[in-house]
Amino acid sequence: MKFLIIIPAHNEQDHLAFTLDSLQRQSCKDFKVVVVNDGSTDATSEIIKKYTDQDSRFETVNLEKSLHQPGSKVIHAFKNGLQTQNIENFEIICKFDADIILDENYLQEIDNAFLHHPKYGLVGGLLYIEKNGKWIYEGNSNKHHVRGPVKAYRKECFIAIGGLRETLGWDNIDAVLLKNLGWEEVVLPELQVKLIKIKGADYTVKSSDYYGRYFYFLGLNRFLAYVAASKEAAKSRSVLFFFSIIQSYEHCRSKQLELKISDAEQKIINNERWNTLKKKWLKM
Incomplete structure (x- = not known):
């Protein structure tokens, strides 16, 4: 199954390379990455260029900085990236954050989950953060909910729910709507995703x-x-x-x-x- 991975990024010069490197190391090679540079004022654009220059699977979209509205800003950027692609060429639509590190088999395991379970509509791993030199579970109480930084949707499910909404709560709205339509949201606990930037408002x-x-x-x-x-x-x-x-x-x-x-x-x-x-x- 082919992946379309959209990564909104605003001033991510300290983290983005880790994310893109982890994607290049994936055992599953059939993917396209669109990094949406949302008005960055640091070296984010230069980092993106290093990957787009050397790897045809990487593309970029440059935006003027969108208004900072929790939830809506990141999905506004996501949608701008999505609009540049024909989603009919893909089977899995991903919204990833620009500050995560994926194990090399991450995409392959997501692919396997969708292939073997036709009712799976949304799949992802668990987030881990570094504390005292160790990577520990991020601590969200609901281990059955795919968090915003690692959303992977079956294309048919993504279309059925009308895509993602530019609003606060978008990453819970999607879960409710897909469940109502008979799709399943599944967390694969063996897939540990390293979250390398702790967003204060999100994790406190x-x-x-x-x-x-x-x-x-x-x-x-x-x-x-x-x-x-x-x-x-x-x-x-x-x-x-x-x-x-x-x-x-x-x-x-x-x-x-x-x-x-x-x-x-x-x-x-x-x-x-x-x-x-x-x-x-x-x-x-």
């Missing part, structure tokens, strides 16, 4: 404003948003955190900010959240 405690906007753009109704807010507040042991999240969520509602999902998709997401709530918390 997030702000109440982030959670409020996240729950809104995910399409959660008021009841489910409040339940989700209470869960995050409980983690922080802060009643004030709960009210701050709700304030952010309600602000988005009052402004009627545009959602990147349809009414039908919003209903699917809420139903999935409600079913999960009943299963985990209400034991129904």
Whole structure:
């Protein structure tokens, strides 16, 4: 199966070469990489050129710097890269980050998973970070969710869900929609991906404003948003955190900010959240 790998990159001079080197070392050679240089002001473009000059499988797209909006910025760059390719020439569509290192058999194992399991729609490994000289599991509580830096979609699944959405929560929206359509999201725990840059907002405690906007753009109704807010507040042991999240969520509602999902998709997401709530918390 042939891979199309899109890598959004903004000021990644310290990390990108590690990612591209790991791709060149892959035992699976049937892929194309499109690095989207999203308005970098460092040496990112020069690093990309080293690979595009020597390897025809590597291409680049140069953008003016897009607005910094969590979620939407990276997918805006991804879509610009995707538009330069005819996806009919590929079987697997990947959105990778510019700061990961893949084992040499990573793509081959993803390929094998898709070949042997026709219902697999989204596949990826687990993220590991360096701590005290050792690579340890990044620590996300859900080991069954393919994280944003390592998304690999079967083309038919990618098309069926309407691609990726330029919004906060895009990497959870995709999982809900594909499951609703009968596809499976699968994490292969034996595939360990090294994450060499820790993004502060992604891997530490997030702000109440982030959670409020996240729950809104995910399409959660008021009841489910409040339940989700209470869960995050409980983690922080802060009643004030709960009210701050709700304030952010309600602000988005009052402004009627545009959602990147349809009414039908919003209903699917809420139903999935409600079913999960009943299963985990209400034991129904």
